[in-house]
Amino acid sequence: MHASVLLQLMWLASPALPVGGFSYSEALESAVETGRVTDEAQAGDWLIDQLHLGLARSDLAVLAQAIAAWQARDIGAIATLNGWLSTTRETQELRQQAQQMGRSLTEWLKNRAPADDRLAPLSALAPAPTWPVAFALAAVQAQAPVREALLCFAFGWAENMVQAALKAVPLGQSAGQRILGRLCDDIPDAVDHALSLADDQRQAFTPMLAILSAQHETQYSRLFRS
Structure with missing residues (x-):
């Protein structure tokens, strides 16, 4: 992979990317509030489960298929993937997160590569472009390999x-680095699983996450938007 491609991917992964990902906990804050996550071990276990049971089977699978669709300029497939992801978000908060981050990345892409004619259909996706679908176009523009x-x-x-775990549990920086290390060890397998899924094998079924996300909408005290 060329150095310029690697740098583009590092840019997309950076917390400095102005899409607001830092403001969401994806119901982790609710898991802390209800006593399901109280320490480093439980936080790590929670996120590992979410990676494999949620992200790998849904967002990562959509991302892989959206990259292929953007490369083929198959706007119909893009609309189908975007609609599936919006429809399968099980709570208002999770849907708003996917759409807000998708809209923000779309605006960033307009400033970065305004001549790309795929930006118009991305912006026109209803009810809004979602985060994985917008990220897929950013990856295609960077000419990044799909797995990377x-x-x-x-x-x-x-x-x-x-x-989010550092702030909500709360945990120290060293604990956070250990959790991030655990996730990095598991991410390649999650990615490979996502790449192996056919179109009809995607799924979004994390009932406890959905329940906690719904509860978070009326939680008395909150640091995060989800």
């Missing part, structure tokens, strides 16, 4: 979630 793009996406997610 998925690794980048997963690492960005992991880093944001570990930062």
Whole structure:
């Protein structure tokens, strides 16, 4: 992989990317509030489960298929993937997160590569472009290999979630680094699983995550938007 491609992927994975990922905990805050996550071990276990049961089977699988669709300029397939991801978000908060981050990345892409004619159909996706679908176009623009793009996406997610755990549990920086290390060990397998899934094998079924996300919408005290 060329150095310029690697740097583009590092840019996309950076917390400095102005898409607001740092402001979401994806129901981890609710898991802390209800006593399901109280220490480093439980936080790590929670995020490992979420990586394999949620991200790998849904977002990462959509990302891989959206990269192929953007490369083929198959806007119909892009609309189908975007609709599937919006529809399968099980709570209002999780849907708003996917759409807000997708819209923010779309605006960033407009400033970065305004001549790309695929930006118009991305912007026109209803009800909004979602985060994995917008990220897929960014990866295609960077000419990133598919597996490396998925690794980048997963690492960005992991880093944001570990930062959420540091604030919500709370945990120290060393504990956060140990959790991030555990996630990095598991991310390649999660990515490979996502790449192996056919179109009809994607799924979004994490009932406890959905329940906690719904509870978070009315949680008395909150640091995060989800």
